[in-house]
Each structure stands twice: as C-alpha cells, then as structure tokens.
Amino acid sequence: MPALIPTSTSEAPPQVAARKPRTGYLLLAPGMGWLAVFFAIPFVTLFITSLQVPTGASGVYAPGFDIANYGEALSQYGHLYIRSFIYAGLATLFALIIAYPLAYFIAFRGGQWKGLLLVLVIAPTFASFLLRTYAWRTILADEGPVTGFFNALGVLPEGRILSTSIAVVAGLTYNFLPFMILPLFASLDKLDPRLIEASNDLYASPVTTFRKVVWPLSLPGVVAGTLLTFIPASGDYINAQLLGSITTRMIGSAIQVNFIQFRDYPIASALSVMLMFIILIVVSIYIRRSGTEDLV
Amino acid sequence: MISQRPEMVAALAGSMRSSVSRRRLLQAAGISGTAAALAACGAGGGSASDPTQEPTTEETSAAETPKETAAETPTETGPEDLSDVEKVIAWSNWPLYIDYDDEEVGRPTLDAFSQQTGIEVTYNEDINDNNEFFAKVRTQLEQGQDIERDLVVLTDWMAGLWIRSGFAQKLDKANIPNIKNLVDEYYDVSFDPGREYSLPWQSGFGGLAYNVDLLESSLGVSEITTMDQLFDPELKGRITLLSEMQDTMGCMMAWQGADPSNFTDAEFENAIDKLTEIVSTGQVRQVTGNDYINALETGDIIACIGWSGDVFAMDGNYGFSLPESGGMLWSDNMLIPSTATHKKNAEAVMNYYYEPEIAAEVAAWVWYISPVKGAREAMEAIDPELVEVPWIFPTEKELTNSYVFMSLTPEQNEKYQRMFQQAIGL
Structure with a gap:
C-alpha cells in the first residue's frame, strides 16, 4: 500500500498542473470576451474616432491623427469638466455623510429588520431613474412648500432651489445614495463587534474606537461606495438637465449635444476619452492614497 | 365613411376641449407668400429668403450643395413601390399632433381612413425634436437603408434639409387630387417651390x-x-x-x-x-x-x-x-422618405388629410393652423367658436406680425x- 502512494501521486500532479490553468482560462473566457466586445473594442473605436478629421460634409469624418480635437474640446468645454467633478465630488461627500450612519445603524442595530431595511434602501431604484428625477422637480418647485420653507428662513441665494446647482448636487446625491449605502453596509456588517468591545475594554473612547477600529475596517466599503457614486455622477447629465439650469450643465450634456446634434463625433469622442482618462487618474490616485488597491 | 362622420364629429367635439399637451418642438423656414410678404420685413418679404437656395429640381439642389449629397444620393424615384401588394404604411409624427379620442382609445380620423381604404396605418409618435429624429435616421438614409417609415412630419427647415439632401421622394400629384385644397400661400415655399416633395401638416406661431x-x-x-x-x-x-x-x-x-x-x-x-x-x-x-x-x-x-x-x-x-x-410662423410638413416602400399609400394619407372636413377635425383637436382650404367652413360644423380663434385661423394682424425663419443651408444651420x-x- 505505501508503495503505491508515491506512484499515484507522481502521476497525479502533472495532470492537475496541466488541467488547472486551462480550466481557469476557460472560466475566464466569457468575462474576457465580454470585456473585449463591450469595452476594449468600443474604446479603441472611440479613441480612433477622437482623432478623425472633418471632411467638410456634416457628420462625415476621415481617418486621421488630429490631436487638435482634444485641444479644441478642452478649450471649449474645459469648464464643464471642472463643474462636473465639483458636483460629483460634492454629491459623493454628501452621500457618504448621509450613508455612513445609516449603513452603520443597519449593520449594528438592524437586528431582525436588517433585510427589510436594506430592501427599503433599494426600493426607490425599482422606479425609473428618470421618473424619480422628474419627481424632484415637483417637490422642489418654486411655488412648492419646500422652497417656501427655505425661503422663509432666507437661506436660498437665488430664492429658489430648482434650476440651481443646489438642486443638481441634491439630485446626484439622492440618485446615487444606494450605491454608497450598500458597499458601506457590506463592509460594516462583516466587522466583528467583538473588536469594538475589545477596544472599549482597552479604555478607548467611542471616538477613538471609531477612528482606530471601525473606520479603517470599513475603508474598503468607503472606497467602493465613493467610486460607485463619483464615477457615474461625473458622467451624469440627466440631473443637470432636469434639475439644473443652463448655467449648471455638466460634461455629459456637451458629449450628448456634440454627438446627437452637431454630429461632431471626433469632439464627442475626445470629450468621452478625456472624461474616462481623468476619472482613471483621479481614481487611481485616490485608491493609492487610501492604500486599498487590493480591495477594489 | 361619410355615414360615420356625424358620430366622429360628435366624439371629437367632446374630446377636443380636454386635449392636454401636444407637440411643440417646431419652427419655421419657409412659408413665403402672404405670411411673410405681409410681415413688415423689408422688401421682398418671405420670397427674399428664396435666393439662398432654390432647389426646383433634384439636380440643381444637388449641384448647389455638393458636399451634403456627396454620398450616393437616393434618386427621387426611390425604391420599388409595394403599395399595391402591401396595404400598410408607417407614419412618424410628433406626439399628440393628431386627433385622439380618450374614450374610444383611438384616433378617429385615422381609424376612418383605414376603414375607408383598407390601408393599415402604423402611427408612431416618435418625433420629439427635429435634430434628434434626424440624428436617428440620418446614417441609414445616407446609406440608402430602409428607415421603415413611409411618411414623416418635419418642420420647414428640416424638411428643406431632407429635400436638398435627396432624402425625400417626389410626390405623384395624380395620387393627391386634394392638393388643390392647399392654401395658396403654402404652395411656393422656398425650400420646396411648387410642393414637389412635401405637403404641410399644421402651422403655428x-x-x-x-x-x-x-x-x-x-x-x-x-x-x-x-x-x-x-x-x-x-x-x-x-x-x-x-x-x-x-x-x-x-x-x-x-x-x-x-x-x-x-x-x-x-x-x-x-x-x-x-x-x-x-x-x-x-x-x-x-x-x-x-x-x-x-x-x-x-x-x-x-x-x-x-x-x-x-x-x-x-x-x-x-x-x-x-x-x-x-x-415666428412655422409649419410642419409631410414628407415621404427616400427609402419608403409604400409611397402610394403615403400619398393616399396625404390626400385624405387634405379633405377640408378631416383637416378641420384635426385642427379642432390640435389647435394649430390648418393649411387646408375649406377647413374654416368645415370648422363651423364642429365648433363655431373655434373659427374665431386667431391662432387656428389667423387674421392679417397675426400674419403681419410674424416672420418665417430664413431657409438655411446645412452648413449655415450647423454654424x-x-x-x-x-x-x-x-
């Protein structure tokens, strides 16, 4: 019997070694295929389009290598990038401030209601994004009670909420809030409550416990949540369009109008490529600084 | 058909007041004649805008805008007409721009048309914006691919763009005898002199x-x-x-x-x-x-x-x-896209809506200006009050105070x- 073991093991490893990677690649294939078809190829096409040159006819462009498209796009719409990132950044910040206590409450005090509370968080997303944003127009209407209340307090610089940057940031915060709450909840829920007990036993104040124990352990959730909020919010233009005014337009509107109306595909593509690129840089700096690249 | 008319009219009279929001993305480019001539807009009036382009025929228009039509320009004959074999037509119009009956859940005049002619109409309210609609179908039109529409309704300037680009088929007026009911002022518009390609649907201010x-x-x-x-x-x-x-x-x-x-x-x-x-x-x-x-x-x-x-x-x-x-004074025009395969059926629709009674029914619901002669008289029977509404039947006062926007070349328009x-x- 013992003599048999070496022979069987000596035969088995090569088999396993040979099969393992192949299975791995096979399992990866659908995902990689998806990425290739729906990300890599479109991105390359987008990039090539962004360098095309006009032929004179409207909406027809010839292959080329016209870096000037980027300069033109940036000089004309640069301020919209800045505005988009400011709005998206503010919305992310507000979403984090609102979501963290909520996620904390659901994770630690939710008890048997946890599931229900989570459903309540997601429930609004059952209705269309567009519809919910439209609803805010009614809620924030100039002649409505909300605006009336704040006007009575005299805190509105323009005397209204709708069609101001306040409404746009509020709309972005609202619409992307669930994407902040869920990852936060996921990481807080995993947190072992005994660690908090231990921290208390070691005479840490609640603030110190939060700072030294809870917050660091929830960082993966914070990073995931902020990314899931910030990235789509910077490219969003529905909120700016429906809740904003002509002075609050975001970069998405510029891409849309260039693509659909002017049929200026190179400029629209250049704007899109730059948006992706800027987000990529911002996000990689952010991830590096929060030291959690292995978690995202 | 005619026997159904009274019920139809009664139903309409009831529903038209409840008409809510309708389409409203329009503008103007080319009713010359009275409207603009009366407008105190300098010598020549509306016809002053004509020199910018006078595409009397497909050939000259193509010659004038070579860039625009550089690609293979669909000919004015279009693809084979399947109207005799297939009794169908697909129509794109703006939302709530035709009479609609809430109670019957139908479009009275359109339903009557189908019963009368046996032509089944697929009515799409899918034009919300001239630019947007054009962006959707432009590539297909340029490549001569079927956009699956036999009739579209576009505002003057956009209609002009289609005609100049060769995206519209020339109308066979023998199939549209009611063209005689077209109000004279609409006949010689700058973007389509003699109405070779288009017929107005409604106008407004x-x-x-x-x-x-x-x-x-x-x-x-x-x-x-x-x-x-x-x-x-x-x-x-x-x-x-x-x-x-x-x-x-x-x-x-x-x-x-x-x-x-x-x-x-x-x-x-x-x-x-x-x-x-x-x-x-x-x-x-x-x-x-x-x-x-x-x-x-x-x-x-x-x-x-x-x-x-x-x-x-x-x-x-x-x-x-x-x-x-x-x-501003504008109108929207019915056009047959260059790729349409049911041209004769589309012309039958045009002809039908140029019956004064039918035109009046539509006008009574949409509250816009009907370009059809006799619609005013027919309106008397539907609702005499509406005859006095200057926004449906404009008087000289309104017409003198409104302009028709200059027709633009595609390059001008883009700029x-x-x-x-x-x-x-x-």
Missing part, C-alpha cells in the same frame, strides 16, 4: 407664453407683449427659451431690429451676443423643448417663448401673444446651431 396669475403678482400686468418685458429683471430666473434655435433666435433677431426671414451673419451674431448677455445675468432659467408647458403649470416659470397651439389648449389662466417686435448652443451654456 412661436411667441410669448405666460402664466397670467403669476404675471399679475410679479409685474402687475395681465399680459406681456414685448421681448423687453420677457427680459424684465423682475422675472429673473423665471423665464425659459425654446431649444429650437429658429424660434428663439427668430424672436431675438426681430427684437434687435433684424429680419429673421432674411438676415446676415452679423445680425445673427448680434442677436447671439444679446442672448449671451441676457443668459449671463441669470435671467434665463432653462432652454426647453416640451417641458415649458409643465413649468408654466407648476408656476416655476412666469413667461417663456412657446408655441401658440399648446398654450391655448392648456387649462387655466395662461396667455399667448406675439411680441410687438415680431414672432448657427453651434453658436446658439454655446450661448445657452454648451
């Missing part, structure tokens, strides 16, 4: 729309009749403009003393500068398409540039006026659209 109650509480007046009032600082942040460049810029140019039916680059730029200046003060809340109706209703805006028929069909205390400096978009924040 672009001008000042306002919420009377809010106007009283803010400005202390019950109507506004000038652009200066629209831009009164008292209304800061409470007004909107139309996203259709022709309507907004037409009103702006007329206000600045230019003639929107015949203007120069400098005059356009001057109006753009004025608009930019006004936008920078925060006066303009938003630039809208359809939404201005909702904003008027909720009270978010007090006044705006809007479209005549819409405002009159609204319930409540709303008003519409043409600015004293001049408003002006860009300047306009930039002025409104993009």
Whole structure:
C-alpha cells in the first residue's frame, strides 16, 4: 500500500498542473470576451474616432491623427469638466455623510429588520431613474412648500432651489445614495463587534474606537461606495438637465449635444476619452492614497 | 365613411376641449407668400429668403450643395413601390399632433381612413425634436437603408434639409387630387417651390407664453407683449427659451431690429451676443423643448417663448401673444422618405388629410393652423367658436406680425446651431 502512494501521486500532479490553468482560462473566457466586445473594442473605436478629421460634409469624418480635437474640446468645454467633478465630488461627500450612519445603524442595530431595511434602501431604484428625477422637480418647485420653507428662513441665494446647482448636487446625491449605502453596509456588517468591545475594554473612547477600529475596517466599503457614486455622477447629465439650469450643465450634456446634434463625433469622442482618462487618474490616485488597491 | 362622420364629429367635439399637451418642438423656414410678404420685413418679404437656395429640381439642389449629397444620393424615384401588394404604411409624427379620442382609445380620423381604404396605418409618435429624429435616421438614409417609415412630419427647415439632401421622394400629384385644397400661400415655399416633395401638416406661431396669475403678482400686468418685458429683471430666473434655435433666435433677431426671414451673419451674431448677455445675468432659467408647458403649470416659470397651439389648449389662466417686435410662423410638413416602400399609400394619407372636413377635425383637436382650404367652413360644423380663434385661423394682424425663419443651408444651420448652443451654456 505505501508503495503505491508515491506512484499515484507522481502521476497525479502533472495532470492537475496541466488541467488547472486551462480550466481557469476557460472560466475566464466569457468575462474576457465580454470585456473585449463591450469595452476594449468600443474604446479603441472611440479613441480612433477622437482623432478623425472633418471632411467638410456634416457628420462625415476621415481617418486621421488630429490631436487638435482634444485641444479644441478642452478649450471649449474645459469648464464643464471642472463643474462636473465639483458636483460629483460634492454629491459623493454628501452621500457618504448621509450613508455612513445609516449603513452603520443597519449593520449594528438592524437586528431582525436588517433585510427589510436594506430592501427599503433599494426600493426607490425599482422606479425609473428618470421618473424619480422628474419627481424632484415637483417637490422642489418654486411655488412648492419646500422652497417656501427655505425661503422663509432666507437661506436660498437665488430664492429658489430648482434650476440651481443646489438642486443638481441634491439630485446626484439622492440618485446615487444606494450605491454608497450598500458597499458601506457590506463592509460594516462583516466587522466583528467583538473588536469594538475589545477596544472599549482597552479604555478607548467611542471616538477613538471609531477612528482606530471601525473606520479603517470599513475603508474598503468607503472606497467602493465613493467610486460607485463619483464615477457615474461625473458622467451624469440627466440631473443637470432636469434639475439644473443652463448655467449648471455638466460634461455629459456637451458629449450628448456634440454627438446627437452637431454630429461632431471626433469632439464627442475626445470629450468621452478625456472624461474616462481623468476619472482613471483621479481614481487611481485616490485608491493609492487610501492604500486599498487590493480591495477594489 | 361619410355615414360615420356625424358620430366622429360628435366624439371629437367632446374630446377636443380636454386635449392636454401636444407637440411643440417646431419652427419655421419657409412659408413665403402672404405670411411673410405681409410681415413688415423689408422688401421682398418671405420670397427674399428664396435666393439662398432654390432647389426646383433634384439636380440643381444637388449641384448647389455638393458636399451634403456627396454620398450616393437616393434618386427621387426611390425604391420599388409595394403599395399595391402591401396595404400598410408607417407614419412618424410628433406626439399628440393628431386627433385622439380618450374614450374610444383611438384616433378617429385615422381609424376612418383605414376603414375607408383598407390601408393599415402604423402611427408612431416618435418625433420629439427635429435634430434628434434626424440624428436617428440620418446614417441609414445616407446609406440608402430602409428607415421603415413611409411618411414623416418635419418642420420647414428640416424638411428643406431632407429635400436638398435627396432624402425625400417626389410626390405623384395624380395620387393627391386634394392638393388643390392647399392654401395658396403654402404652395411656393422656398425650400420646396411648387410642393414637389412635401405637403404641410399644421402651422403655428412661436411667441410669448405666460402664466397670467403669476404675471399679475410679479409685474402687475395681465399680459406681456414685448421681448423687453420677457427680459424684465423682475422675472429673473423665471423665464425659459425654446431649444429650437429658429424660434428663439427668430424672436431675438426681430427684437434687435433684424429680419429673421432674411438676415446676415452679423445680425445673427448680434442677436447671439444679446442672448449671451441676457443668459449671463441669470435671467434665463432653462432652454426647453416640451417641458415649458409643465413649468408654466407648476408656476416655476412666469413667461417663456412657446408655441401658440399648446398654450391655448392648456387649462387655466395662461396667455399667448406675439411680441410687438415680431414672432415666428412655422409649419410642419409631410414628407415621404427616400427609402419608403409604400409611397402610394403615403400619398393616399396625404390626400385624405387634405379633405377640408378631416383637416378641420384635426385642427379642432390640435389647435394649430390648418393649411387646408375649406377647413374654416368645415370648422363651423364642429365648433363655431373655434373659427374665431386667431391662432387656428389667423387674421392679417397675426400674419403681419410674424416672420418665417430664413431657409438655411446645412452648413449655415450647423454654424448657427453651434453658436446658439454655446450661448445657452454648451
């Protein structure tokens, strides 16, 4: 019997070694295929389009290598990038401030209601994004009670909420809030409550416990949540369009109008490529600084 | 068909008052004749805009705009007509731009047409914006691929663009005997002289729309009749403009003393500068398409540039006026796309809607101007009150005070659209 073991093991490893990677690649294939078809190829096409040159006819462009498209796009719409990132950044910040206590409450005090509370968080997303944003127009209407209340307090610089940057940031915060709450909840829920007990036993104040124990352990959730909020919010233009005014337009509107109306595909593509690129840089700096690249 | 008429009329008379919001993204480019000739817009009136292009035939238009039609231009004959084999037609129109019966859940005139002719109509309310619709189908049209529409309704300037680009089929007038009912002024439009390719569907005015109650509480007046009032600082942040460049810029140019039916680059730029200046003060809340109706209703805006028929069909205390400096007059036109395979059926639809009685039924519901002779008389039978509404049957007063926007070449259009978009924040 013992003599048999070496022979069987000596035969088995090569088999396993040979099969393992192949299975791995096979399992990866659908995902990689998806990425290739729906990300890599479109991105390359987008990039090539962004360098095309006009032929004179409207909406027809010839292959080329016209870096000037980027300069033109940036000089004309640069301020919209800045505005988009400011709005998206503010919305992310507000979403984090609102979501963290909520996620904390659901994770630690939710008890048997946890599931229900989570459903309540997601429930609004059952209705269309567009519809919910439209609803805010009614809620924030100039002649409505909300605006009336704040006007009575005299805190509105323009005397209204709708069609101001306040409404746009509020709309972005609202619409992307669930994407902040869920990852936060996921990481807080995993947190072992005994660690908090231990921290208390070691005479840490609640603030110190939060700072030294809870917050660091929830960082993966914070990073995931902020990314899931910030990235789509910077490219969003529905909120700016429906809740904003002509002075609050975001970069998405510029891409849309260039693509659909002017049929200026190179400029629209250049704007899109730059948006992706800027987000990529911002996000990689952010991830590096929060030291959690292995978690995202 | 005729025996059904009384019931139809009765049903319509009941439903037309309840008509709510309808389509409203339009503008103007080319009714010459009375409308613009009467408009105090300098020598030559509307026909003054003609020299910019006179595409009397496919050949000359192609020659004039070689870039535009550089690709294989579909011929005016179009693909094989399957009308005799397939009794169907697909029609694209703007939302709520045809009579509709809430109770019967149907479109009375259209249903009657199908019963009468056996032609089944697929009616799509999928044109919300000229630019947007064109963007959707343009590539297909350029490549001669079927856009699966046999009839589309486009505003003058866009209709002109289609005709010049060879995207429309020439009408066989033998199939449209009722073309005799076309109001004379519509016949020789600059973008389609002699109506070789298009027939108007409805016309309307672009001008000042306002919420009377809010106007009283803010400005202390019950109507506004000038652009200066629209831009009164008292209304800061409470007004909107139309996203259709022709309507907004037409009103702006007329206000600045230019003639929107015949203007120069400098005059356009001057109006753009004025608009930019006004936008920078925060006066303009938003630039809208359809939404201005909702904003008027909720009270978010007090006044705006809007479209005549819409405002009159609204319930409540709303008003519409043409600015004293001049408003805009536009029409929407039925066209048969170059790729349509049911041309004869489409022509049958055109012919049908040029029956005065049918035209009156549509006008009574949509509250826009019917381009059909005899619609006025037919309206007497439907609702005599409507005959007196100048926005359905305009008098000289309205016509003299409105302009038809100059027809633009595709290059001009693109240039002006860009300047306009930039002025409104993009």
